[in-house]
Every structure is written in C-alpha cells, then in structure tokens.
Amino acid sequence: MTKVQPKILSGFMELLPEQQIKFNQIKQVIADTYESFGFTPLDTPVLELSEVLLAKAGGETEKQIYQFTKGDTDLSMRFDLTVPLARYVAMHQNDLSFPFKRYQIGKVYRGERPQKGRFREFYQCDIDIIGNETLDISYDAEMPAVIYNIFKKIGISDFTIRFNNRKILKGFFAELNLTDKIVDILRIVDKIAKIGQENVAKSLSDLGISDDAISKIISFITIEGTNDQIINSLKELPVSDETFKTGVSELETVLKGVADLGIPTENYSVDLSIARGLDYYTGTIYETTINAYPEMGSVCSGGRYDDLATFYTDKKLPGVGISIGLTRLFDQFSDRNLISFARKNPADILIIPMDAAQKKTAFEISALLRQANLKCDVFMEDKKFKAKMNYANKTAVPFIGILGEDEVKNNSIVIKNMTTGEQLTVGIKNAPETLLKLKSENTSQAKLIQMK
Amino acid sequence: MTKVQPKILSGFMELLPEQQIKFNQIKQVIADTYESFGFTPLDTPVLELSEVLLAKAGGETEKQIYQFTKGDTDLSMRFDLTVPLARYVAMHQNDLSFPFKRYQIGKVYRGERPQKGRFREFYQCDIDIIGNETLDISYDAEMPAVIYNIFKKIGISDFTIRFNNRKILKGFFAELNLTDKIVDILRIVDKIAKIGQENVAKSLSDLGISDDAISKIISFITIEGTNDQIINSLKELPVSDETFKTGVSELETVLKGVADLGIPTENYSVDLSIARGLDYYTGTIYETTINAYPEMGSVCSGGRYDDLATFYTDKKLPGVGISIGLTRLFDQFSDRNLISFARKNPADILIIPMDAAQKKTAFEISALLRQANLKCDVFMEDKKFKAKMNYANKTAVPFIGILGEDEVKNNSIVIKNMTTGEQLTVGIKNAPETLLKLKSENTSQAKLIQMK
Numbered sequence: 083m084t085k086v087q088p089k090i091l092s093g094f095m096e097l098l099p100e101q102q103i104k105f106n107q108i109k110q111v112i113a114d115t116y117e118s119f120g121f122t123p124l125d126t127p128v129l130e131l132s133e134v135l136l137a138k139a140g141g142e143t144e145k146q147i148y149q150f151t152k153g154d155t156d157l158s159m160r161f162d163l164t165v166p167l168a169r170y171v172a173m174h175q176n177d178l179s180f181p182f183k184r185y186q187i188g189k190v191y192r193g194e195r196p197q198k199g200r201f202r203e204f205y206q207c208d209i210d211i212i213g214n215e216t217l218d219i220s221y222d223a224e225m226p227a228v229i230y231n232i233f234k235k236i237g238i239s240d241f242t243i244r245f246n247n248r249k250i251l252k253g254f255f256a257e258l259n260l261t262d263k264i265v266d267i268l269r270i271v272d273k274i275a276k277i278g279q280e281n282v283a284k285s286l287s288d289l290g291i292s293d294d295a296i297s298k299i300i301s302f303i304t305i306e307g308t309n310d311q312i313i314n315s316l317k318e319l320p321v322s323d324e325t326f327k328t329g330v331s332e333l334e335t336v337l338k339g340v341a342d343l344g345i346p347t348e349n350y351s352v353d354l355s356i357a358r359g360l361d362y363y364t365g366t367i368y369e370t371t372i373n374a375y376p377e378m379g380s381v382c383s384g385g386r387y388d389d390l391a392t393f394y395t396d397k398k399l400p401g402v403g404i405s406i407g408l409t410r411l412f413d414q415f416s417d418r419n420l421i422s423f424a425r426k427n428p429a430d431i432l433i434i435p436m437d438a439a440q441k442k443t444a445f446e447i448s449a450l451l452r453q454a455n456l457k458c459d460v461f462m463e464d465k466k467f468k469a470k471m472n473y474a475n476k477t478a479v480p481f482i483g484i485l486g487e488d489e490v491k492n493n494s495i496v497i498k499n500m501t502t503g504e505q506l507t508v509g510i511k512n513a514p515e516t517l518l519k520l521k522s523e524n525t526s527q528a529k530l531i532q533m534k
Numbered sequence: 535m536t537k538v539q540p541k542i543l544s545g546f547m548e549l550l551p552e553q554q555i556k557f558n559q560i561k562q563v564i565a566d567t568y569e570s571f572g573f574t575p576l577d578t579p580v581l582e583l584s585e586v587l588l589a590k591a592g593g594e595t596e597k598q599i600y601q602f603t604k605g606d607t608d609l610s611m612r613f614d615l616t617v618p619l620a621r622y623v624a625m626h627q628n629d630l631s632f633p634f635k636r637y638q639i640g641k642v643y644r645g646e647r648p649q650k651g652r653f654r655e656f657y658q659c660d661i662d663i664i665g666n667e668t669l670d671i672s673y674d675a676e677m678p679a680v681i682y683n684i685f686k687k688i689g690i691s692d693f694t695i696r697f698n699n700r701k702i703l704k705g706f707f708a709e710l711n712l713t714d715k716i717v718d719i720l721r722i723v724d725k726i727a728k729i730g731q732e733n734v735a736k737s738l739s740d741l742g743i744s745d746d747a748i749s750k751i752i753s754f755i756t757i758e759g760t761n762d763q764i765i766n767s768l769k770e771l772p773v774s775d776e777t778f779k780t781g782v783s784e785l786e787t788v789l790k791g792v793a794d795l796g797i798p799t800e801n802y803s804v805d806l807s808i809a810r811g812l813d814y815y816t817g818t819i820y821e822t823t824i825n826a827y828p829e830m831g832s833v834c835s836g837g838r839y840d841d842l843a844t845f846y847t848d849k850k851l852p853g854v855g856i857s858i859g860l861t862r863l864f865d866q867f868s869d870r871n872l873i874s875f876a877r878k879n880p881a882d883i884l885i886i887p888m889d890a891a892q893k894k895t896a897f898e899i900s901a902l903l904r905q906a907n908l909k910c911d912v913f914m915e916d917k918k919f920k921a922k923m924n925y926a927n928k929t930a931v932p933f934i935g936i937l938g939e940d941e942v943k944n945n946s947i948v949i950k951n952m953t954t955g956e957q958l959t960v961g962i963k964n965a966p967e968t969l970l971k972l973k974s975e976n977t978s979q980a981k982l983i984q985m986k
Contacts, residue, residue: 086586097577098626118908173540173541179929218915445791
C-alpha cells in the first residue's frame with residue numbers, strides 16, 4: 083500500500099513525551115496559581131462565527147486569521163482569548179458575578195509566516211478581572227503578584243516585572259500639546275530598550291517634534307531610581323494635567339498593593355518607557371523580563387483597559403489582565419536548555435514480572451499501589467530481562483518493582499531506585515508505604531526550569 | 535455604535551463558571567486516573583494537513599470534516615484523536631519506547647447536523663497502548679480497570695463494563711460459512727439490546743441467512759450466566775475454528791487480569807452481542823453502560839486493533855484503547871441533574887475588607903494563606919457590606935474572612951463558614967492553620983456526580 087508521509091504543519095509545536103510532561107507541569111503551575119488568586123476557569127469554543135469574532139479585528143490580525151465557510155456559515159478560529167472573553171461576558175452578563183475573575187488556558191491560531199520562535203498554533207494563558215461599570219485600582223496589584231508566584235514556582239527567581247501607567251504617558255503628552263501624535267510617540271518610546279535613546283530622539287524628530295519637547299520626553303521616560311524615588315520625581319514634575327496626576331496616584335496605589343502582597347522589591351520596578359503597542363490599554367501596563375535573557379523580550383504582559391466589550395454591549399466593563407504565551411516561552415526555554423528533564427514518566431514505579439507466572443501478582447500489586455495514590459505502570463510483554471530494563475531506562479521511571487519466582491513465593495517485591503541504584507526487598511503489603519516514603523525522599527525530581 | 539450580537543455556534547458547548555469548574559474536575563479525575571496507570575500525556579495540533587489527516591477517512595466522516603485552504607495549503611481540523619496518534623507514532627517511532635502508553639484529552643471537530651446531544655466541538659479523552667510488532671493480551675485487562683477507577687472516583691458505582699472479543703465473533707461466523715456477510719451481521723447483532731431478538735432475527739433473514747443459522751446465531755449471542763459460565767459454554771460449543779478458540783482464550787485471560795486488578799465482579803461482564811461498529815477492532819472490545827440510564831448508550835468504548843498506522847508506516851503497531859466522549863457525557867449528566875454543583879468557586883476563602891482602610895491587611899493575609907496552599911480571593915471594590923455578601927453568596931465561596939477596624943487593630947480576622955453560618959475570630963498568624971483545619975472538616979464539598 084502507498085504510504086502517506088506522516089508530518090505536521092510548520093509553525094505547529096508537537097512534543098515528545100518527556101517534553102510534553104514538562105510542558106504540562108508548567109501549564110499546571112500556571113493554572114494552580116491562577117486559581118490560588120480566585121480566578122475561575124473558562125473554556126470557550128475554538129471556532130466562532132466570523133461576524134462575532136472579527137467585530138473588532140482589522141489589518142494585520144484579520145489577514146492572519148484561519149477563516150473559512152462550512153455550508154453557508156462563515157467561521158473563524160480564535161486568534162486570542164480576549165475577544166472570546168468579551169463575547170462571553172457580554173453574552174452571559176446576567177449570570178456572572180462581578181468583579182468577574184476568570185482564567186483561560188487554550189490554543190489560539192494565527193496564520194503568520196512561520197519563522198523561528200513564531201507559532202501558528204500556540205497556548206495563551208490569560209487572566210482578567212472584569213468590573214461592572216467600575217473596577218477598583220487595587221486589583222491591578224494582583225497581576226504582578228500572580229506573575230511573581232508563577233515564575234518562582236517554575237524555578238525562575240531573577241526576573242523583573244516592569245510597570246507603568248498609560249494615564250501618566252497620556253497626561254504628559256497632553257501637557258506638551260502632543261495629544262494628536264500620542265499613538266506614534268508611544269510606539270517609538272516603547273522601543274527605547276531595543277533601539278536606544280539616540281534613535282528614539284531621531285524618530286521623534288522625524289515626527290516633527292521640537293528639540294525642546296524631545297529633550298523633555300527623553301528625560302521623562304528615563305527617570306530613574308527606586309520606585310519611591312520615581313513616584314517622587316513624577317510628583318515634582320511641573321505637569322498640571324489631571325490625567326497625569328490620576329496616573330501617578332494609580333501607580334502609587336498599585337506599588338503599595340504589590341508590596342502588601344509580599345512581592346520582593348527586586349522583582350518589580352516602575353519603567354516609564356514601556357507603553358505596550360495595543361491601543362486599548364488605558365491605565366496600568368505590565369511587562370516581564372527574565373534578567374539573564376533580555377533578548378527573550380517580555381514573557382508576560384498585560385494591562386488595564388476601560389471597556390472590554392464595546393462591540394457587543396452598552397454595559398461598561400472595565401478590566402485588567404495579563405497573558406503568558408506558553409508555547410513561545412517553552413520554546414525559548416528549550417532553546418536555551420533551561421528545562422530540566424529529570425522526570426520523563428508520569429508513573430512513580432514500573433512493576434516488572436520476571437516471567438508470565440508473576441503477571442498476576444504484578445497486577446495485584448499495581449492495584450494496591452494505586453489505592454495509595456501511587457502511579458504505577460506494569461510491563462506485560464514477554465521479553466528478556468534486558469529488554470524490560472531498557473524500557474525502564476528509556477522511559478526514565480524513578481522506581482522499578484521486580485517480581486521473580488522467589489518474591490512471589492515470599493509475598494515480597496524488590497523495589498529499586500533507578501537514580502541511585504539502591505534496592506530493597508519489602509513485603510507486598512508494605513510496598514505502598516515504603517514507596518511513598520522512598521518517593522518523598524527521592525531527590526531526582528529536579529526543578530522545572532534550571533537557570534545557570 | 536452598532537453592536538454585534540454576542541452568540542456562539544450551535545452544537546458548541548459553552549459553560550457558566552460553576553458548570554465549568556465541575557467539568558474540569560471530572561476532566562482532572564480522568565487525566566489523573568490515566569496517569570495512575572502510567573499513560574503519558576500527548577498534545578497534537580488541532581489543525582493538520584488534509585492529505586495526512588484524511589489518509590484513511592471516507593464516507594460520512596469526510597463529509598463532517600472542517601476542511602479549508604489557507605494560502606495553498608489544504609487543512610483539516612482533527613475529527614478524532616486516533617488518526618493523530620497513528621500519525622504521531624509513525625512519525626516519532628524511533629524516539630518512543632514501546633509499549634507506548636499515551637493519553638490525550640482534547641477537542642475534536644465534526645460538522646454534524648446539530649441535534650440534541652450531538653456536538654460539533656467536543657472533548658475526547660483517549661488512552662491507547664501501542665506495541666512494536668506485538669502487544670501482550672494482558673494489557674487488554676488494564677482498560678476495564680481504568681474505566682472502573684474513573685467512574686468510581688466521579689461518584690458512579692452502578693455501571694457495567696461489557697466486553698467481548700471480535701475473534702470469537704469472526705471464528706463463529708466462519709464456522710457457519712458466513713464470513714462474507716460478517717460486517718452486515720455484526721452491525722445487526724450489535725443492535726440486539728436496542729431492537730430485541732425478533733428484529734435481529736428478521737434483519738438476519740433479510741440478509742438471506744438460513745433459519746438454522748439464525749437460530750444458532752441468536753442462541754450464541756444470548757449465552758448467559760456468570761463470566762466463568764459463559765467461558766465454559768463457549769468452550770463447549772462445537773466450533774473447531776482456530777480464530778474462535780484464540781478469541782475464547784484471549785477473553786479468558788482478560789477476565790482473569792481484570793479480576794487480578796481488583797475490579798468487583800458486579801462491574802464487568804462478558805456480552806457476546808456487542809460488536810462495535812468500527813471495522814478496525816480485531817480482538818477485545820469494550821462498552822460501558824450506566825445501569826440506571828441504559829438510554830445513555832455506551833459512555834466509554836474501545837477495543838484491540840491489529841495495526842494502528844498502516845496508512846503511514848510498514849511497521850506493525852498493534853494496540854488497545856478506549857475513549858470517553860466527555861462533552862456528551864457531561865451533557866447527559868446535566869440533563870438528568872446528576873451533577874452536584876456544591877462547589878462553584880475555585881477559591882477556599884474570600885477576604886472582605888469592611889473599608890478601604892483594611893485593604894492593606896486583606897492583601898497581606900491573602901499572601902499568607904496562599905503560602906499555605908490555600909486559594910484566596912479578595913474583594914477590593916468599595917461597596918456596601920450587602921453587595922460584598924451578595925458576591926460571596928453568588929460565587930458560593932465556602933468561607934469568607936471579614937476584616938473590620940477592630941480586627942485589624944487586634945491583628946485578627948473573622949472566618950465564617952458560608953454553609954453552616956458558624957464563625958470564629960482568630961489571630962492573623964493562625965489564620966492559615968485554622969482555615970486548613972476548617973476546610974478539611976467542611977463537608978459542603980459534595981461528590982461530582984450524585985446518583986439518585
């Protein structure tokens with residue numbers, strides 16, 4: 083028979099088991115952390131009506147969308163989790179409690195030109211807090227706390243959550259009478275870490291901005307110091323714009339909240355140069371960088387917006403949210419060999435009957451171990467011992483349980499630690515307790531991410 | 535601004551938070567149980583090349599597929615998890631350890647005509663064990679053990695896993711010289727539970743089968759008794775066909791394995807009438823019915839096949855697997871009000887500061903509780919106490935922590951059990967320990983599924 087070559091589309095990530103186990107562990111940390119802040123899970127369809135999903139989209143986004151018709155229905159695959167959230171909240175607003183805190187972890191689709199580090203199918207891990215008409219600024223402090231907890235738990239300590247407030251930027255530029263150019267200015271200012279001060283100045287000049295204004299802009303976005311010093315510098319600036327003042331006050335409140343939530347000062351800082359490309363952020367904005375790998379760019383970003391679902395409802399729904407692009411992040415960690423693959427197997431133990439005669443006991447022991455919440459694989463192929471050990475080694479199971487004729491006769495099993503090579507013989511009834519103890523002592527389970 | 539009506543496509547399930555939490559809990563039980571048997575997680579792309587995904591498909595399946603082009607690429611959304619598994623194993627065969635035990639829980643897409651209980655996007659939860667050239671029959675016994683553990687854990691006790699072996703059927707019909715009609719016969723025989731003996735006899739007669747053969751077929755598929763009695767009856771049948779004998783021997787081995795794995799005899803039985811529609815099953819076949827709701831049909835089915843990936847590789851890959859259609863199952867449970875919604879909130883506690891002055895302490899306590907692995911929401915809106923309690927009641931959080939001026943002054947917090955109404959005042963430092971204790975005592979967390 084002619085065979086079809088088994089392959090996948092470029093730009094789609096597919097992992098081998100050991101990688102998948104690690105990917106899932108990181109995904110689980112993210113989900114658990116989101117829940118630990120009271121976010122409730124959501125799962126919206128991957129396919130939606132194009133008229134609904136594309137109500138707001140346009141330009142580059144629309145070109146990338148996987149859009150098609152089936153029968154006479156115009157369908158699109160979701161390209162983010164924010165539009166489905168807006169649609170969901172507008173649709174179910176009478177059934178939800180506000181502030182509505184939801185998380186969603188799911189795949190989204192963008193038919194970009196495939197290139198290294200860009201994916202056409204990728205996981206987004208989003209949280210948002212949506213208010214009914216209003217949403218207290220204190221909620222903005224929870225976002226950095228969530229990010230901090232996630233990165234710590236996956237093994238990354240040396241990272242910085244940077245934040246700013248769009249009102250400060252907006253007010254500052256209003257004071258300079260540059261409101262009509264704000265979108266262009268912010269796009270340029272946002273690049274200062276990448277292109278440097280001089281190039282920012284040049285680009286601003288190209289926009290027709292005066293040298294005096296450029297000098298004021300540069301000295302504003304490069305205000306430095308501790309977070310308290312930055313706030314003080316901002317308060318001392320001769321800016322009378324009310325939006326500016328509100329922004330400074332909001333930033334101060336968020337900084338206090340972040341401290342109250344116990345986040346160490348070395349893990350967050352105000353950065354007046356970040357602006358975030360998206361137009362719909364109106365208050366606090368966040369970016370997160372891993373200090374040893376600045377070229378990774380922001381690994382977790384987000385911000386505050388005035389109104390989530392203007393395209394679907396008249397109800398005003400202000401919110402704040404962040405997103406982690408997990409597929410890209412995992413790819414970046416993999417490229418830099420930061421992922422520890424010590425754990426390649428979901429099972430705690432593999433039971434190996436030496437011969438067919440011990441299969442019965444092997445099954446019985448596996449049931450006993452599972453009752454004690456231990457995860458247990460059983461090798462049932464009639465192969466040579468070497469082949470059985472090969473399977474154990476290749477799947478990197480942390481323990482094996484060997485059952486020969488003698489063990490069955492004596493109601494016992496040999497448990498071997500595959501990392502240290504140590505082994506001991508225990509009575510079958512004691513096997514669950516012994517393995518639980520060995521498992522808790524076992525240090526072979528390394529961190530998820532290991533920074534050099 | 536003109537609004538777009540927020541709606542979703544028919545045939546797509548979308549849940550409210552409390553339902554989603556329950557759905558996820560059931561999904562988690564399934565994943566945990568799969569892992570407890572040593573199945574490793576897999577996550578393949580939702581979109582694949584049509585030439586790869588549709589290598590085998592045809593007829594009804596192909597019509598239902600969401601297929602489209604983007605640029606000059608012909609794409610399809612996956613319609614099951616078996617074809618992607620075949621493609622994956624063929625593609626990565628040199629990197630995998632065999633037997634390869636994988637599970638995958640993911641959405642699949644079928645553009646069926648929408649009707650009650652049919653979904654166009656639905657979760658399949660699959661396990662398969664794939665052998666390299668051979669796969670020991672003992673592995674077939676693990677499938678019923680997995681099913682048993684899942685149903686028990688979600689709160690269903692009164693269910694029956696039925697199994698049969700296609701070799702027995704094949705050999706039996708070969709003995710009757712009816713091999714050329716076997717596909718049609720099995721399709722009819724499979725319906726006996728639905729349409730009854732008489733209609734089966736009539737349909738067989740319509741196929742041109744002799745009355746003598748029909749009578750033999752009916753008495754064969756209605757062999758009754760305990761599992762041991764059925765095996766004995768099969769052995770006593772005057773059938774000399776070797777395939778038949780192999781099937782009986784395999785069935786006997788599987789039955790023994792299921793007993794060794796500790797599954798109570800009331801939860802499984804041999805049923806010679808089940809045949810499973812799919813052509814590719816070649817050995818053991820499984821169906822699972824919930825005894826109180828036979829009209830639900832089989833809620834977990836599967837079987838043994840000779841070769842997984844003939845369309846992609848010459849390597850012989852025998853396997854055994856089962857699948858749970860979770861979206862449909864959840865819908866069926868919901869329709870019958872079997873799902874207990876006691877737990878509507880991921881959080882263990884909601885901290886409520888009475889006034890803005892207590893927000894700081896509220897944040898501090900939330901961090902303290904999270905360090906003790908407690909899940910904690912904080913209400914930060916400046917609303918009246920009644921509105922705050924409304925939020926607590928509507929989100930059905932099990933505990934609230936109230937912080938007023940006095941509590942902050944005394945370094946304490948009032949913890950209230952929202953189910954019983956009981957409340958107590960504890961020192962802030964003792965709050966995590968107290969809440970952990972209260973949580974473990976709290977009986978408000980009901981089972982996932984509550985059978986009447």
